[in-house]
Amino acid sequence: MKKIQMGFALVLSGFLGLVHAVTLPGPVVSADWLAANQSEVQILEVRGDVISYTRAPEFDVDKKTGKKFLVEVGGHIPDSTLLDFKKVRADRIIDGKKIKYLIPEKADFEKIIQAVGINSDKPIVLVPVGLDISDIDEALRAYWQFKVYGEDNLAVLDGGMAGWLSEGRDFSLAASTKSSGTWVGKGERKELIASSEQVSAASKSGKSTLIDARQPAQYFGLNKRDYVGAYGHIAGAKELAPELLAKPAKGALYFWDKNTYNALFLANGMNPKMPAISYCNSGHLAAGGWFVMSELVGNKATKLYDGSLYLWTLEGRPLVGVPLN
Template sequence: MISPVNNIVSAAWLHQQLSDAMLSASIVVLDASAFMPDVPRDPQQEFINIRIPTARFFDFNHQIAAPNTDLPHMLPSADLFTREVSKLGVNNTSHVVIYDSQGMFSAPRGWWMFKAMGHDNVSVLDGGLPAWLAAGYATQTGLPTVNTIGDFCAKYRSDWVIDADSLCQKLDDSHIQIIDARPTARFLATVKEPRVGLRSGHMPNAKSLPFGELLTDGHFLPVAKLKQKFDALSNNDQRLIFSCGSGVTACILALAAQVSGRDNVTVYDGSWTEWGANEKYPVVK
């Protein structure tokens, strides 16, 4: 079983690490806050207004994303990821700790990106910035200064990612289980998709696990309860493939699955934004 300590850390743990000059040297804190398209908030401005000390902004919506695609925040090439992450001062030996301003929403996307790029020493701050503030720990304002370029070198791992055509060929494969993180009403097509032009429904043989069912007040449920959620939908031998609206909340499920002991997890990066827009991919209502 994968130790949850490798993937999730508490605000108290991070505060202790940053308070120790020896320990903090190996920690790189990244704010990966992002919001749904219809939410009128600017994550980078909010980062400037208030952030965890030493944090840098991890912009997976624009800066650390594949260019020349109509799909939002797609995983970039290893070369682009290497270049942009090195600018944030990340080394191959760094322990990367990622958080977001909502507690547990977009930070897992950053975690998954690092995993897909071969960096296992990455954790998500459980409860995110709200947990840090609730504990009364110090914050900083303004843009941080990164004095050195890191030596990070991405090593792409294809088992963490799947594209639409590959997934379409596996819809009837009993060795995999597709799990959809969208709200139940969207999965069942009882409401329209928020993005214009997308069909409603879900992939054949997919199962529904809305990401909010894994959380309470921005924190993950206890490990035993997370395990129950995944055991109810799949068996331990299956490869779990996660999808959502655009590839963000699917990563919450991927992280929760790892925390609960499932190590064979994959994210469908294009998610419903891609699948629901293309008539060649089957949809069930």
């Protein structure tokens, strides 16, 4: 009888745990939502500047209004853990060549995520710095990799750490002491990754929208990153400049609503309902175009070209741009 009662208690406990488990409201959560549900989620801060995790934030005071404003992000949300963006991507051997900036193999990505203490039993909220679209795209690149490996219980903090601090919320300077986690991928969604052949086919046919997520000067071929082998953009691609992807407010960057993104895509000559492929120089900024089109607009036929123009030009494929003097 006691065994039956104990078994029933365990089943009831598990059921109640499911009932009380928090549900993410969508791919983006607000600081208010996170503050109210902080103990129910895992908070993963994604940063290239890892020193800032334990460095005090800097504030200044507006001499006219006397209001304090954020100058530099530092510290982190209490009980969060840190993911170094430099470890998010990896070198991989493709057709006998060493290719940089690619998504790690599934087992390698699992080790990276486990090492920072993330488990499989709770929702994950990714926190960018939130001051620049490039740092937001660090979190979005990690988000995309999680999605590739089957993780759906995932969201991004709107405004990032900059918004959190600007609203006067609590922060910590303590180093993360979390033990190794248990997170494992639930699958591999290869349909989220575009190959060079698929990008080439899209360029020729126009049946998929090619989103160039770089600055206009790079799109038109006026300058380039040193690791990209040519100037310009892939023929047929439309530009969606990084600065269009978020709005500045309260000392941080925040996402627009779906209607605004739809209008931005249409204004830039892109049909938000067509299949799409997002690319940039290496696959970092491309995560912004992918996230907006796939997760915020809801076009699930959207891929990210991993390796982007670094890989494209390494393979000797052409770009087009304006004539240079």
